[in-house]
Amino acid sequence: MVSTGAPSSSSEASSSSSGVERIVDTLTGFVEDLRGRGITVGPSNLIDAGQAMTVLDLLDRESLREGLAATILSDPLHRDTFDRCFELWFPLGNAARIASTVVKRDADGKVDVDAVRELVTQTLADPEAMADGRFDQLVALIVAEMGQYESAQGESYSVYQAMSVISPQTLIARIAAAMAGGQGRDGERAGTDPLNRQAARDATTRLRQAVETETQRRMAEVRGRDAVSQYAVPKLPENIDFFSANPQDMIKMRRTIDPIARLLASKLEFRRRRNKHAAVDVRATLRASMSTGGVPIDLRRRKPRPGKPELIVICDVSGSVSGFSQFTLQLVYALRQQFSNVRIFAFVDTVDEVTEFFDRGNDDSQFGERMTTMLTQAQISLRDGHSDYGHMLKGFADHYLDTLTHRSALLILGDARNNFRPTHVDSLAKIRDKVRNAYWLNPERKEHWDSGDSAASTYGDAIDMFECRNVDQLGRVIADLLPV
Known part of the structure; x- marks a missing residue:
């Protein structure tokens, strides 16, 4: 005969098993949600989180929140996104x-x-x-x-x-x-x-x-x-679009500058050490292979290029892209030790060198003050205050072309919206031909290029143009493109 207590024990075991399954499903769903938003959570992090939940009081939400954050998060800048997801996956009970x-x-x-x-x-x-x-x-x-x-x-x-x-x-x-x-x-x-x-x-x-x-x-x-x-x-700070960022978003995004700068500096230094050997000289290698019957056993390399390159930045500081330009300038200045010299030119409709405004200090408060001073004192808006890329390019080619050398790398920052004015793309070609590397970083979504007053394709035919609408894209582009 089955004891009267057996069904009760079986029921309790089933209920306990069901409860554990719900907890596991909730945790895995929570982690998948975080991954879908760009937060890296490895298998070991998930295992640690599961083990933490076995010892935490699941009714103490703050302890649970902190325990999961400690085991899952590797970047404190992702905490806001983590907390909002936590509230939706582990809500306070109705009671x-x-x-x-x-x-x-x-x-x-x-x-x-x-x-x-x-x-x-x-x-x-x-x-x-x-x-x-x-x-x-x-x-x-x-x-x-x-x-x-x-x-x-x-x-x-x-x-x-x-x-x-x-x-x-x-x-x-x-x-x-x-x-x-x-x-x-x-x-x-x-x-x-x-x-x-x-x-x-x-x-x-x-x-x-x-x-x-x-x-x-x-x-x-x-x-x-x-x-x-x-x-x-x-969104994670690195995934917020520059164009849609509000002042609070920009504060979050600026907190990413130092971590990104450290990562980029290490990547650039690695590339610099690797490039000390220089590229393989194919012609010299083939000549040397004649002594081995055409087998290129002994690789011959070109002479390495000593010294660090000079970086030239031309940035649109008009209202529509000012947040993107300021962020990129701060990032560039955080990397300035990777270059022999950094020179900054700014414009709205007229270009002017503004390097002197940024040469001292680069912490957040100082940089903001220097940006404000530059906007009020530099000769960057002498016409009607609307972006004029064509007038800027012609002015740079007429007055600053001799500042560029074969050791220079050029970055142009802006959305290429020219207000239907002459593009003067010939001036851009002159500028590009004077430098070793030249790139245009555009903070607008690529699908919006050439709409309205955008001259993106016109300029893109003369210079390599890249979409950089958020911090993540900007960091990857700079890491891949900046010369060493």
Whole structure:
């Protein structure tokens, strides 16, 4: 006879096995999602992550998040993308998000906004609210009651709508006073204290981030994870298009300069050491092979070219491509030890040498200041302020052609949009013929070349032009093309 406990044990084992399978499926799906976004996760990283999950408290999401980040991520600049993916694959459980806090409602059953704003003040001012779950419940209440609306596709949630109703920025003084435990006039003074106000601003920022995350979770439940991840998960810094980057994106992208510069410097140094032997001289090798019956046993090489090349950069600094030009200039200056000299020419409609503005220091703040100074003092916009590549090329050929030598390498940075003006491609040909290497780096998508006022193909017939619309493409092009 089968004991009455057997079915129970079998059921528990089956349930346990099913639970493990769900965890494994979630982890592997999470990792595949990260890989699809450009984050490198090797098999050993996946194994380490799985082992970490066997010892971590899976109900402690922050410990789980940090444990997975430590085993999966190799680049800290990818953390934002990792965190957003984590929120979608390992969402906070529904039970922990129930808005159990009782607040006043009107006759129609709607939440009293003033009561919620007071609850926001009290919760953000209490450091223990994060640990005991009150903050999560507040966020759930705000999204459920203030952010929900009916769209053409059905139930939807809006961060903007929720935060507009709460308007936490107007509560900063009250939150600061509550943080200091102030009441009455003392409370008013506490609310103006700079340290308290900064703490209150930080708290409202955390609230907005939490509301944004909760909104994405709820939208993922309604629309599905894949649909939400298309807009909710940020691109890796190296994959953000220069043309679509906002100021926050540019800050993220500039953080990649030093790591990329170190990688490129090592690649260029490797190529330089390899090139010390110079290329094989075919004619000399064949002559030497006559003594061995035509078998080229002894390879003869050309004489190596000593010294580092000079780099010349001509960059469009008009509004449409200024972010790309500034980023590339910073990257070039981080690599300047790989060249005997670096000279910079800038233009909007008129070209001018601006090397002196960048010769000292290249950290982020200094470079931004020097870029601003250059834009205001250099003679780069003497006509109507619109990009004019033809006028620039003719001016460079007329006034700066003698600065180029056979040791020079030339980079032209710009989208080749000439505002339907004369291209003066003959001047570009003169410039190209004076240098050892010449390349044009275009930050626009290749499929958009030659549309509208673009003269990309016209210039591309005279010089090698490459698409460099993001940091990843720019790094690969520079690594492959820059001479050593």
